[in-house]
Amino acid sequence: MRIFTKKLPHPDLPAEEKAQLLLNAEYQETMVESTFMYLTLDLPTAPLYKDEKEQLIIPQVPLFSILAKFNGVTEKVSVARALPGAGGPRGHRARLSPRPQEYKTYKENFLKRFQLTRLPPYLIFCIKRFTKNNFFVEKNPTIVNFPITNVDLREYLSEEVQAAHSHTTYDLIANIVHDGKPSEGSYRIHVLHHGTGKWYELQDLQVTDILPQMITLSEAYIQIWKRREEDETNQQGA
Numbered sequence: 001m002r003i004f005t006k007k008l009p010h011p012d013l014p015a016e017e018k019a020q021l022l023l024n025a026e027y028q029e030t031m032v033e034s035t036f037m038y039l040t041l042d043l044p045t046a047p048l049y050k051d052e053k054e055q056l057i058i059p060q061v062p063l064f065s066i067l068a069k070f071n072g073v074t075e076k077v078s079v080a081r082a083l084p085g086a087g088g089p090r091g092h093r094a095r096l097s098p099r100p101q102e103y104k105t106y107k108e109n110f111l112k113r114f115q116l117t118r119l120p121p122y123l124i125f126c127i128k129r130f131t132k133n134n135f136f137v138e139k140n141p142t143i144v145n146f147p148i149t150n151v152d153l154r155e156y157l158s159e160e161v162q163a164a165h166s167h168t169t170y171d172l173i174a175n176i177v178h179d180g181k182p183s184e185g186s187y188r189i190h191v192l193h194h195g196t197g198k199w200y201e202l203q204d205l206q207v208t209d210i211l212p213q214m215i216t217l218s219e220a221y222i223q224i225w226k227r228r229e230e231d232e233t234n235q236q237g238a
Contacts, residue, residue: 006029046142074114
């Protein structure tokens with residue numbers, strides 16, 4: 001994977017000073033090659049308002065929308081807190097206050113782009129449902145709409161990378177679901193039986209069969225996808 005990073009000037013700076021900083025090498029875009037074990041998919045922010053029945057609105061988002069993070073074009077803002085003594089707004093160092101052991105810090109903003117350079121035989125998606133603030137962990141209930149089979153990732157590859165990949169279609173083989181609150185919830189897993197093409201739901205020691213259409217209605221958390229080879233045929237019921 002290629003990761004492109006570009007530092008942004010502090011938002012409180014005047015426009016003229018921002019333009020000047022963007023000419024410095026520190027603010028030019030850099031690129032690094034990196035391996036990955038899984039792809040983190042970011043969910044849109046869940047709504048805070050309730051509907052007319054005083055129930056929270058559960059939004060939905062297509063899988064392909066959150067996969068756009070890895071198309072090499074979509075930019076994501078990343079925030080990092082500067083360390084003491086690092087350069088702050090207007091080029092100043094973090095200033096010490098009159099009291100010992102106290103100092104002012106600020107946050108640095110970066111723009112990042114991600115581009116896939118290789119499609120492995122298996123892909124793991126980790127859907128970012130949990131976020132932690134200073135007080136507690138929040139869960140995003142957004143439902144991800146995804147097909148069980150025939151997920152083609154060719155459009156997320158650059159043209160030169162596409163030429164090196166003759167197989168870019170994936171089928172879902174496992175789906176881990178989190179139910180309930182962040183601190184009190186439970187997990188279920190949906191697993192495909194390759195011999196029969198049937199899906200099963202596992203929770204603790206209980207195993208039941210499940211329709212593929214029901215899997216797409218769950219709050220998917222972690223998914224495993226298998227790349228389809230040319231001699232493979234789709235045996236799933238979806």
